[in-house]
Amino acid sequence: MKIKNTLLAFAILSALASLPLLSEAAFAQSSQGNDLRNIQPNSSSIFLKPDALVEGQYVTLGDLFSGVDPQQQDIAVAHAPQPGRQTILDYRWLYGIAQRHDIEWRPRTTADQVLVTRASQVITIDEIRDAVEVALVDHGIERPFTVDLSSENFQIHLPVDARSNIDVSALEINSRTQRFVASVTTAAQTSQQRTYRISGKYYPLTNVPVLVEPVSRGSVIRADQVEYREFRSERVPAGAIRDINDVIGKEVTRPSNPNEPLMFRDLSNPILVRRGSLVIIRLVTANMSLTARGKAMENGSLGDVIRVVNQSSNKTIQVEVVAENEVRALPAMSQ
Structure with missing residues (x-):
């Protein structure tokens, strides 16, 4: 009985060894122990590469296995994926290629595979x-x-x-x-x-000026606080300022968000003379130059004509605002 069992086992092993590829049953049987019991361990110096980066149209033996004979490395065995794409070659396909080219490699588990990536220029x-x-x-x-x-x-x-x-x-x-x-x-x-x-x-x-930083209400905008930005034309609201010179030196009457188009209604000329403040009145003609002190009766920005009371004569005259707390008396008006 022992001799018959021995002969039967020998016959089964011989039949399995003659198969060109691993059977599904052999791999299914190995799933419990995560190994392939029906295949002898790989004792050669050839190892499977986990991934391969190929540049050409074909995948070669050298792309898949390390330790391959130099004369076999450039043998094409598959078409490479499209540039920039990837494909996976599983253990069945790899074992078949190894047998076909007499490469001493066998899969260790059903998880053996190679991820092939086609190099590309993007x-x-x-x-x-x-x-x-x-x-x-x-x-x-x-x-x-x-x-x-x-x-x-x-x-x-x-x-x-x-x-x-x-x-x-x-x-x-x-x-x-x-x-x-x-x-x-x-x-x-x-x-x-x-x-x-x-x-x-x-x-x-459309190029429009915008603030590059928050500016509080009542502040005068400096040149370094504004710059041009491009906006889609249909997104620029009516009444937006187009010229940066209409922004610099203006006083903020309502805070605006940085990097957004500025509106004329949000800015005004800065008040240089406040109502009730003391001002210097200058009268300059071709023959003389006179100064006097006065008291402003109303607010005024640069170029505005306002009323002031001349403290020397106690008369109300009209003057033009030329600087902060400084006005110019017009000759005709002064008379």
């Missing part, structure tokens, strides 16, 4: 947007403007040896809605040429 959405902007200018759209593309996460992956230039080969523009459809071509006039259609919209821009 054309970003910003590069695509720049090319579209140039094409829009060539088609008569005047700067400044900004471009929004329909897919902000879109990018193009090219083979590492491909030409990375971008050409907008066609452009359809609707000037009424400001929408467009662009045909973007890469690696033009080569075997790797590809064309992608992408839609979007362009927005004309």
Whole structure:
């Protein structure tokens, strides 16, 4: 009985060893112990690489296994994924390739695999947007403007040896809605040429002055507190200030948020003479220059004509505000 059992076991082992690939039963039986009991341990110096980064169109033996004979390393065994994409080669496929090329490697577990990544050069959405902007200018759209593309996460992956230039080969523009459809071509006039259609919209821009920091009510805006910023034209409200010279030196009558268009209603000329304050009255003619003290009867900004009481004569006269607490008496009015 022992001899028959021995012969039966020997026959079973011989049959399993003759199989070209591992059977599903062998791998299922190994799942409890996370090993493959029906395959002898790998005693060679060849090891499986956990991942592979390939640049060309094919995956080679050298990409998958370390320790392979140098004459076998460049043997192509599979098509590489598209540039920038990945694929997984599992233990069954890898074991079949190893047997086919007489490589002394066997999977240790059903988890053995290789993650293959195809290297690429990336054309970003910003590069695509720049090319579209140039094409829009060539088609008569005047700067400044900004471009929004329909897919902000879109990018193009090219083979590492491909030409990375971008050409907008066609452009359809609707000037009424400001929408467009662009045909973007890469690696033009080569075997790797590809064309992608992408839609979007362009927005004309307007330069308007904005505050760069908070300015409290009653403060006079300095030159270093304001600068130009670009806004979409349709987002600039009516009554917004367009010239930075209309902002510098103005007094803030209502606080405005930094980086937002400034409105004329939020600013005014600073009050240089307050009602009830003492002022210096100057009268300058071709023949004489006189000064006197007076008391302001009303507020006044630069260039305003206000009433003051001359303290020497106790008469009310009209003067022009020329500086802080300083006014100029007009000759005709002084008389």
